[in-house]
Amino acid sequence: xxxxxxxxxxxxxxxxxxxxxxxxxxxxxxxxxxxxxxxxxxxxxxxxxxxxxxxxxxxxxxxxxxxxxxxxxxxxxxxxxxxxxxxxxxxxxxxxxxxxxxxxxxxxxxxxxxxxxxxxxxxxxxxxxxxxxxxxxxxxxxxxxxxxxxxxxxxxxxxxxxxxxxxxxxxxxxxxxxxxxxxxxxxxxxxxxxxxxxxxxxxxxxxxxxxxxxxxxxxxxxxxxxxxxxxxxxxxxxxxxxxxxxxxxxxxxxxxxxxxxxxxxxxxxxxxxxxxxxxxxxxxxxxxxxxxxxxxxxxxxxxxxxxxxxxxxxxxxxxxxxxxxxxxxxxxxxxxxxxxxxxxxxxxxxxxxxxxxxxxxxxxxxxxxxxxxxxxxxxxxxxxxxxxxxxxxxxxxxxxxxxxxxxxxxxxxxxxxxxx
Numbered sequence: 538x539x540x541x542x543x544x545x546x547x548x549x550x551x552x553x554x555x556x557x558x559x560x561x562x563x564x565x566x567x568x569x570x571x572x573x574x575x576x577x578x579x580x581x582x583x584x585x586x587x588x589x590x591x592x593x594x595x596x597x598x599x600x601x602x603x604x605x606x607x608x609x610x611x612x613x614x615x616x617x618x619x620x621x622x623x624x625x626x627x628x629x630x631x632x633x634x635x636x637x638x639x640x641x642x643x644x645x646x647x648x649x650x651x652x653x654x655x656x657x658x659x660x661x662x663x664x665x666x667x668x669x670x671x672x673x674x675x676x677x678x679x680x681x682x683x684x685x686x687x688x689x690x691x692x693x694x695x696x697x698x699x700x701x702x703x704x705x706x707x708x709x710x711x712x713x714x715x716x717x718x719x720x721x722x723x724x725x726x727x728x729x730x731x732x733x734x735x736x737x738x739x740x741x742x743x744x745x746x747x748x749x750x751x752x753x754x755x756x757x758x759x760x761x762x763x764x765x766x767x768x769x770x771x772x773x774x775x776x777x778x779x780x781x782x783x784x785x786x787x788x789x790x791x792x793x794x795x796x797x798x799x800x801x802x803x804x805x806x807x808x809x810x811x812x813x814x815x816x817x818x819x820x821x822x823x824x825x826x827x828x829x830x831x832x833x834x835x836x837x838x839x840x841x842x843x844x845x846x847x848x849x850x851x852x853x854x855x856x857x858x859x860x861x862x863x864x865x866x867x868x869x870x871x872x873x874x875x876x877x878x879x880x881x882x883x884x885x886x887x888x889x890x891x892x893x894x895x896x897x898x899x900x901x902x903x904x905x906x907x908x909x910x911x912x913x914x915x916x917x918x919x920x921x922x923x924x925x926x927x928x929x930x931x932x933x934x935x936x937x938x939x940x941x942x943x944x945x946x947x948x949x950x951x952x953x954x955x956x957x
Contacts, residue, residue, distance in 0.1 A: 538562050540841065541595055542578065543615070544585050544606030545569045547868075547901035547919035548826035552604055552840075553578045554899070555833045559841035566600070572910055573900025585610050592618035601625060604844055606829075608684060611822050612638035616802075627844045628802040629822050633793055636800070637822040640720050641682045647817060650792040652785055654817045655809075657722035663707045669721035670699055676724035679706060680819075683715030687751070687763040688875055692724060727811035729818070730773065731828055732781050734806075735843060736790055738799040740853035741782065742843070745835050746773045747828040748956070753875055755951045762875040763916060766952035767866045768927055769831040770859075781808055781815045789820070801847060830899050830919045831864035862923050865930040865953050867938045869918045871902060872945025878914040881906060882944040887918075890937040895923035895930075898937070912943055927956050 538561045542553045550573050556562050557577040568591055570580030583590050586609050595603060603619060603626040605611055614631030628634075635642045647654040655678075658669035670677050670693075679702040681689030689712050693699040705711045706719050733744040747769040753759040785806055793800040805821035805828075824832075833840070837858040846855045871878035884903065887910070891898055902915040918941065922933025931953035938948060 538601040538841070539564045539566065539598060541565075541591075541600045541603040542567045542570075542606065543591060543603060543610055545571045546606060546826055547899035547916065548824060548829040549606040550574050550899040550901075551830045551833045551897075551919075552606060552824075554897070555836065555840045556604075559839045562841050566598070568594070571900045572903050572905050573898070586613055588613050588615040588618045591615060592622055592624065595619065595624050596622045602841060602845060602848075603627070605823060606826070608634070608637050608821065608823050611802075612684060625845065625848045627848050629800050630798070633798045633800045634822045635798075636789075636793075636804075636820040638684060639682055640680050640819065641718050643817075643820055644720060646789075646792065646796075650788050652788050652792075652817055653814060655723040655725050657720045660719050660721055661717065663703050666703060666707065666719065666721055673721060673723050675699065678720075678722040678724050680720040680722060681706070681712040681716040682718040682720065683712070685712045685715045688761050689715055690761055694724075725809045725811055725816055727809045727816075730777070730781070730808045730810050730815070731825060732778070732786070732806045732808055733824065733828065733832070734786055734804050735847050735852065736800060736802070736804055737847045737850045737852035738790065738794060738801045739850065741786055741790060742847075742852055742855060742857055743778070743782070744803075744857065745832045745859050746770045747825070747832050749825060749828050750949060750952055753870075753949075755949055760875055762870075764825065764827045765868045765870070765916075765949045767825070767827040767831045768931070768953045768956055769828070769835055769864050770927075771956060777810055777815065781806065784815060785817050801850075827866045827868055827916075827919050830866045830897075830921050834864050834897060834921060834923060835860045835862065862925060863927040863930040864921055864923050865927065865934045867920045867922075867934045867948050867952050868901075868916050869920060869938060869941060869943075869946050869948050870916050871912045871914050871943075872947065874915055874947075878902075879945050880904075880912055880914045882912040884910045884912060884917070885942045886940040889940040890920060893922075893933060893937045893940075895933050896937040897921040897923070917943070917946070927953055
């Protein structure tokens with residue numbers, strides 16, 4: 538059986554690594570892939586958002602199973618292109634992926650189906666935003682409607698930060714067309730929870746719990762990023778998990794089906810656990826990065842089997858078993874990230890990092906330059922430690938991370954703090 542992983546980051550490296558252990562998978566392709574994946578997959582120089590070209594490639598090779606890492610191909614309709622050719626792809630259709638592609642759509646969907654979510658106003662200029670802030674009050678959250686690589690959210694805790702957001706969204710237009718419409722949303726108190734499930738459009742299979750660390754600096758300081766680290770498992774009260782499924786996940790799956798947008802694939806709910814119950818902050822239509830890097834290594838089952846069951850509408854008969862071990866991921870980022878980041882810096886120490894017991898290294902922003910591994914900007918490497926406890930996993934990840942060198946490397950030093 539042939540499998541295709543769409544994407545070229547650390548998340549996709551982790552998926553390819555797990556698929557390489559699946560029974561029945563004989564060949565793995567990655568598009569475009571990265572140098573770290575080359576040992577387990579054939580990397581194909583097709584961009585992740587070239588949906589038609591990818592579908593034609595998969596058709597020509599008779600690919601049996603495709604999994605998509607990043608959100609953009611899904612929002613662009615890659616699942617539809619594959620379906621038209623009779624190919625198996627795990628992921629939502631273009632209209633179903635609007636749950637991530639448009640925060641305004643998701644907010645309105647929640648209101649239609651009684652899904653708890655913070656109150657918000659949709660605005661498109663400074664005047665409307667000012668009125669919304671006055672109505673909702675400070676602190677307040679600004680969210681770009683469209684895709685912004687995880688960086689389109691600004692939490693404003695005072696007037697100065699509101700003014701900064703106004704300039705970013707409406708004068709600088711920092712998020713381009715993604716910011717044509719903006720949600721001005723109530724800022725809730727509580728604990729943020731990442732809740733990922735696999736669904737076939739009817740049945741739902743919860744995945745292992747995880748926590749990610751979005752901001753670039755320790756103590757959750759600085760701007761948002763795609764994610765600077767993750768830990769799995771994390772404490773999740775059974776009553777809270779049940780409430781998230783009952784009040785958010787199941788109504789979403791049934792609501793999407795009722796609206797003629799059946800949702801199949803991974804559904805990632807970003808939830809705020811408040812004193813009054815769970816509130817939906819956002820949906821992602823794919824596995825998180827770096828959450829995948831800590832969840833997937835803990836999966837005992839055959840990943841390919843679960844994915845094929847989801848695609849075939851047969852997930853109800855599946856159960857997922859998880860290793861008792863913990864995993865922690867520390868993301869090593871290039872100088873300048875999450876802004877414009879440096880490229881072409883030689884990477885050293887990977888062999889020493891991989892020599893540490895229980896350590897995995899997944900490539901993200903890497904490239905080969907004259908045969909040498911160099912940085913390609915952004916989030917360069919995901920260093921994953923594993924251990925019997927979260928504290929052991931965190932210690933292993935940091936010990937390995939300290940052995941990797943490249944000019945300008947930076948990473949958070951507080952991943953797992955309070956959980957270890």
